[in-house]
Amino acid sequence: MFSSVAHLARANPFNTPHLQLLHDGLGDLRSNPPGPTGQPRRPRNLAAAAVEEQYSCDYGSGRFFILCGLGGIISCGTTHTALVPLDLVKCRMQVDPQKYKGIFNGFSVTLKEDGVRGLAKGWAPTFIGYSMQGLCKFGFYEVFKVLYSNMLGEENTYLWRTSLYLAASASAEFFADIALAPMEAAKVRIQTQPGYANTLRDAAPKMYKEEGLKAFYKGVAPLWMRQIPYTMMKFACFERTVEALYKFVVPKPRSECSKPEQLVVTFIAGYIAGVFCAIVSHPADSVVSVLNKEKGSSASQVLKRLGFKGVWKGLFARIIMIGTLTALQWFIYDSVKVYFRLPRPPPPEMPESLKKKLGLTQ
Numbered sequence: 001m002f003s004s005v006a007h008l009a010r011a012n013p014f015n016t017p018h019l020q021l022l023h024d025g026l027g028d029l030r031s032n033p034p035g036p037t038g039q040p041r042r043p044r045n046l047a048a049a050a051v052e053e054q055y056s057c058d059y060g061s062g063r064f065f066i067l068c069g070l071g072g073i074i075s076c077g078t079t080h081t082a083l084v085p086l087d088l089v090k091c092r093m094q095v096d097p098q099k100y101k102g103i104f105n106g107f108s109v110t111l112k113e114d115g116v117r118g119l120a121k122g123w124a125p126t127f128i129g130y131s132m133q134g135l136c137k138f139g140f141y142e143v144f145k146v147l148y149s150n151m152l153g154e155e156n157t158y159l160w161r162t163s164l165y166l167a168a169s170a171s172a173e174f175f176a177d178i179a180l181a182p183m184e185a186a187k188v189r190i191q192t193q194p195g196y197a198n199t200l201r202d203a204a205p206k207m208y209k210e211e212g213l214k215a216f217y218k219g220v221a222p223l224w225m226r227q228i229p230y231t232m233m234k235f236a237c238f239e240r241t242v243e244a245l246y247k248f249v250v251p252k253p254r255s256e257c258s259k260p261e262q263l264v265v266t267f268i269a270g271y272i273a274g275v276f277c278a279i280v281s282h283p284a285d286s287v288v289s290v291l292n293k294e295k296g297s298s299a300s301q302v303l304k305r306l307g308f309k310g311v312w313k314g315l316f317a318r319i320i321m322i323g324t325l326t327a328l329q330w331f332i333y334d335s336v337k338v339y340f341r342l343p344r345p346p347p348p349e350m351p352e353s354l355k356k357k358l359g360l361t362q
Contacts, residue, residue, distance in 0.1 A: 014101040022280055023087075026225055028199045031152075040083050054341065055341050055342065055343050056230070056240055056340055056341040056342065057328045057342065057343075058262075058343070059345065060142075060146050064142070064342055065142055066139070066140055066337050067336070067337075067340050067342055068139050068141075068142045068337070068342070069135045069136075069138060069139030070135075070335035070336065071135065071138055071332070071333045071337060072134035072136070072137055072138030072333065073132075073134050073135045074134075074168050074331040074332055074333075075134055075138070075328070075329040075330075075332035075336070076126075076130045076131060076133055076134025076137065076329060077127050077130050077131030077134055077140075078179075078332070079130075079325050079328045079329050079332070080126050080127070080130035080325065081089075081123055081126050082128040083321050083324070083325060084109075084119070084120055084121075084123045085119035086103075086118065086123060086125050086317060086320070086321045087112060087122075087126070087191075087321060088105055088110065088119060088121055088122060088191045089103060089106035089317065090103075090106075090314045090317045090318055090321065091188060091191050091192050092106055092110070092191065092288045093106050093313055093317065094285075094286045094289040094290060094313055094314050094316040095192045095289050095290050096192070097313050098311075103314075103316065103317040104305055106118075106317075108360050113194075115238065118126055121190050121191050121198065121251050122186075122187040122188075122190045122191045124199065124200040124201075125183035125184070125186040125187040125190070125200045126183070126187050128183050128200075129180045129182070129184050129186075129187065130180065130183075132179035132180060132183070133176045133177070133178075133179055133180040134176075134329075135176075135177035135179070135318040136172060136173075136175045136179050137169075137176040137231060138171060138333060140170075140171065140172035140175055141168050141169055141172040141177070141235060143172075144167070144168035144169075144171045144172055145164065145165070145197045147169040148164050148167055149164060152164065154353070155351055155353060155354045155357075157348070158348055158349075158350055158351055158354060159212075159354070161239070161348055162236055162239075165235050165236040165239050165240075166235075166236045167234045168235070169231045169232050169234065169235035169236065170232050171319045172229050172231070173224075173227050173228045173230075173231035173232075174224065174228065176231070177220060177227050177228070178220060178229070178301050179222055180223065180227075181216060181217050181219055181223055182216035182217065183287070184219060184223065184332075185207065185215060185216050185217075185218070186200055186203045186204055186207065186216070187201050187217050188219075188288070188289055189207065190203050191311060192289065202250045205304025218291070219288055219291055221299060222284055222287050222291055223288060223297045224290040225284035225287070225288075225290055225299070226281045226284030226285045226287075227281065227284075229280045229281050229284070229324075230280060230281035231277075233273065233277045233280050233281075234274070234326055235273075237272065237273035237276050237277070238269050238270055238272075238273040238326075238330060239347075241265070241268075241269035241272050241273060242265060242269045242347060243348075244346040245265050245268065245269055246265065246346075246347055247347075252267060254346050254347070255346070259338055262334075263331060263334055263335060263338070266330050266331055266334045267327050267328075267330065267331045268327075269330065270327035270328070270329065270330030270331060271323050271324070271326065271327035273326055273330075274322045274323035274324070274325060274326025274327055275319055275323045277322050277326055278315070278319045278322035278323065279315070279319070281322075282312060282314075282315050282318055283311035283312065284312070285318065286306060286310065286311040286312070286313060286314070287299055287302050287303050287306070287311065290302045290306065290352040
């Protein structure tokens with residue numbers, strides 16, 4: 001599979017084909033006239049910066065996709081686990097709003113009843129589940145982005161790039177949620193049902209004994225409802241925000257930014273994307289939390305019982321959590337790419353063929 005995708009990636013607009021031309025010495029000399037010595041001047045542009053970079057693998061190769069998946073494991077597994085206390089309080093506010101009246105009250109009640117250790121409940125299924133989700137989310141996103149881009153062609157990829165980001169991220173998240181569902185179900189049981197189980201080793205056999213495999217996958221449809229819109233917003237908003245920041249905010253071209261400066265842009269764009277992610281996906285998140293706590297309930301029954309106001313309980317806590325989470329995930333993911341020297345193409349530019357069609361060049 002990876003070999004066929006790698007072949008497609010070589011002609012992919014996200015691989016910025018003009019970089020290969022420059023690398024082969026076939027760049028357009030009209031845009032780079034000779035200097036006084038007869039040698040072409042060295043342009044300070046994105047292409048030149050990328051050619052200077054020594055990458056550890058080709059864009060779209062099997063190694064590229066595997067390391068992107070590893071970046072997803074590290075970014076999602078660690079960040080979700082670090083925010084388990086906030087996630088625990090948020091879940092309890094959703095399933096028992098009478099007892100946990102707000103984020104600060106939720107922490108106070110939890111500490112009073114379970115102590116400091118109680119805030120870590122559910123860390124194991126969180127780490128395992130979201131590591132697997134991160135593998136699929138980021139790894140498959142890169143795969144689908146290449147595949148869909150080659151289906152569209154270079155010009156349509158640029159014109160419809162937001163739709164491409166949405167489609168690639170939705171496709172990746174479909175598989176990511178199947179990987180996440182079992183651990184998410186166990187996590188919610190541990191966090192929201194007092195006395196049910198304190199560890200994954202206790203919860204998993206008990207759930208299987210009570211409901212069979214259905215216990216682990218009955219929440220997958222609501223997970224799709226929550227996570228697919230969330231991920232579509234996470235990737236599309238991030239990609240377009242990065243593009244806008246370099247175009248309108250950052251005072252110098254990306255090629256002249258150092259790696260730390262580029263990672264700061266990544267973090268800011270990630271946080272902005274995270275705020276929108278939290279709002280879009282919160283109603284479904286409320287349904288998932290209640291559904292995994294109760295036996296025999298369906299998503300439609302839970303949604304009807306919660307009502308419009310009920311599904312927005314815990315939104316403020318989730319905005320803080322998801323904003324921070326998304327920013328850190330993108331920062332870590334991009335840092336992994338930098339560490340392994342993976343290709344990191346700049347924001348897409350309008351192809352020369354499209355510029356000519358639109359009369360923007362002579």
